[in-house]
Amino acid sequence: MLGGFPPSGKRAKHAAFLHIMPELPEVEITRRGLLADLPGRTVDAVVVRNPTLRYPLPRTLGRILAGQVLRDIGRRGKYLLFDFGSGTLIVHLGMSGSLRLVPAAEPAGRHDHLDLVFGATALRLRDPRRFGAVLWERGDVAAHPLIAPLGIEPLSAEFTADRLHAATRGRAAAIKLFLMDSHVLVGVGNIYASESLFRARIDPRTPAGRLSRERCARLVPAVRETLQAALAAGGSTLRDFMHSDGCAGWFQQHYFVYGREGEPCRACGTRIRAARLGQRSTFFCPRCQR
C-alpha cells in the first residue's frame, strides 16, 4: 500500500488517507495507461462476477461486447468512455474503483467484479465499495443523461477566470462546494478542492458569489496546478500502477492541507483547521486563506 504516513507520525485520522480516491488525475492516468495497450484489440469475453454496482450492470454486456473492437478510450469528467464504434461503455470508478490489466488467468479477488477479456489479458474492474458504474450507450454518448449535464473540464481552455466569475454570480454556496459541483466543473473532488483553495489562498467557506474577479483569476490556475501536479505524480509511476497488485504509490502525494488538521501550515506554520462543508471534511490554513 502507500508507504507514506502523515509527517507528524500520528496515525492517519482519516482512513481515506490510505485509499485510492479517483479524482480527475487518477482517472486520466488510468485512461493513458490503458490507451497504450488496448485500442485495436477485440473483446473475446466478458466475465461478470458481481453485477450490483451503483447501477446494475447491463445484463447483456457479454453479448454486446463479444467480438467488438475497442477503438478508443476517452474521458469526460471522471467518466471513462470506451468507444467500440457500435456504442460506448461508460465506466465510473466511484470512490474506490480501479482498472488494471492482468493475465486473464489470474484468480480474481473478492472485489473484482468485472473482466473484459482481450486474448490473454483481462481488463479487470475492482471496486470494494461499489460506488462505481458501468453503463452501455449505443447512441450519442454526449447525450447520455449522466454525461450531458456535466460542467467545464478544468484542464481545458474553457476554464477561465471570466467564466468562473460569471458562473459564481449570485451563488451563496461556499466556493469549495461550488468547485465540487460536477454540473459546474468536473473532476474536482473533496481532496483537490481543499488543495486548490489553499493554492489560491481563498477560504473554502467564502460564498462563491462574493469572489472578486481577481480571486477568480487566482483560483483558475490554482485548480489547474493542483490537478497537473497530481497528474505528474501519477504519470511517473504509471507502469507500476498498471502492472502491480497494489496502489504502487501513485496517489502518494504531498498534501498542503488535506487530512492535516492541527499540523503546521507548510507556508506559514499556523495550525491547519478542519471544518464541515456539505457534510464533507474540509481543511484550510486560517492565516493563508481568507
Next chain:
DNA sequence: CTGGTCACCTGGAAGC
C-alpha cells in the same frame, strides 16, 4: 433554479 440533506457501500479505526 437553488441550496441543503440523504443514501448507497465497505473496510478500517476508534470506542466500549
Next chain:
DNA sequence: TGCTTCCAGGTGACCA
C-alpha cells in the same frame, strides 16, 4: 479479545 459505532468518499435523488 471481540463487539459496536463511526467515518471516508462521488453523485444522483429528493426535499423545501
